[in-house]
Amino acid sequence: MCAIIKTKNLTKYFGNIKVVDKVSLTVKRGDIYGFLGRNGAGKTTTIKMLLGLINPTKGEIEVFGEDLSKSKRKILERVGYTPEFSGFYSNLTGAENLKINTRLLGVQKKDIIEEVLNIVGIWDERNKLLKKYSLGMKQRLSIARSILHNPELLILDEPTNALDPIGIKEVRRLIKSLAEKRKITVFISSHILTEVQQLANTIGIIHRGRLLEEISLDELRRKNRRYIEVQVNNDGSASMILEKKLGIYDYEVHEEGNIRIYSHHDKISEVNKVLIKSGIDVIKLGISEGNLEDYFIKLTGGDGDF
Amino acid sequence: MKTILSSLQEVTEIFRILHIELIKLRRSTMVWVSVFGVGIAPLLNYLMFLSLKREMPSQVTIERYFEQGYIFLSALIATLIFGLITTYIFSREYQEHTLENMLTIPVTRTEVIINKMVLLFIWIIFLMLFTFGFTILLNYIGIFIDLRLMILIKFFRIYLLTGILHFALIPMAAFIALVSKSYIYSIGFGIVVTIMSLVITNTKYGEVFPWALPYLLAGYEGDFHYPVSYSIASLILTFIVSLTLCILYFNREDIE
16 A cells, blocks of 8 residues: 555654654555544644645654645645644635635636535525524534545544534444545644544544554554453463363464463353363452553553543 | 747736736625725715815815825825735735645746736726725715816826825835744834834835835925935835835745
């Protein structure tokens, strides 16, 4: 898979304050990349650097394989952007606001405004002045604006901020359907873990300006699966017994004497009986629930708040 | 042929961009504020001449009528109103958070500045022509001085030239708006230079003070202390330096 976005040691100082610190991230074609971090972690600054709105202090940015500093105009033709605080001209209607963008972008397709407003579900509100739009409607309009030119990459900065639960669900569904139907690569930032979990297939975790981890959701889930935790005196023999007598193969020896069994959760008492009968000392036995939240808190040094 | 085609494309591009800037002004109260603002000059003039007609009818001539209205406009109101619309055009993109959208589509920042300058030029010329027309209209509501074609042409030329000369001062207001992102500093600057112009216009220093020059140069009749080229150079220099500052600052600015 080729990289749509690739940054190398991306760094930004505002005065003496380091806001983004050597961030090297990779977004592959077709990904929904969740950029997760607390408020003030450096998400928006990174996004703005990816779009050329903020000049990096150090580091390199490649989008579609091209250097952003040299081919910004060409790159932006293929990128759609929904900012955290969507700005519109309040004296204009929703349709008029989009008309400005179609003109600026040179979009020739007839009825494109109708098409995108229908996608985001606010065609009936097209003639309302922006000052009468609710926050949720503005956010949908912002997404509509970002797909007017059929971009290959969609960058969304906290798109569900300040939306009500129904609005959040709808926007989430909209983003998923855009990624699937239009084959758009999506880069979405959020401070809400569950949101990223439900949308993304790759997650980048940023904390205090540093990218702590870049991991696929599958890998993350694997790391945080539900499992039977068995503490024994001899993990080698215990492993053999699990395989031969119970037919359990989906397990791993996590630490010395500590085995994690990822299947057969309903056979916990049987595991206990068989191991004891086979002369293995069972020191500890129980079911552990993988918790992504705990994982992130651990990763961010205990002060994460997702 | 290629040159003609590319020139045609450039002209089409300017109209396209201009159309976009005009869409942004739909239902904008600032359009009415600016029309009302410049309209104050002929209105004040009208009230003054109504009273003059009753008290000293011999003083009421068409030339004086136009001249006095022009003084009100150029010396008192134009810098403030033109500064206000300039600030509106630039500051609103920050205040309404629309700049992020504008700068993430394939338009360069220099193009954004130039497009806004073109719009401001047209807006200023429109306001000057409106004021000229309104001055004529008011004459027919109770004053009724005979209009003479020669005088009309003379002042039409002066109004138009004043608009063009005022436009040369616009980039400085734009620069202040870009840096401060608010109306306060721009309007403060407009008030300061207007007062300075009023004080300095009748001295020889007014001839090189850019904000006094639209009034002095538009009605220039060869009576300057310094060569007129100094005045023109001062105005052109102000335009070039402030426009360059706008472009440099805007191109380097982080949009946070």
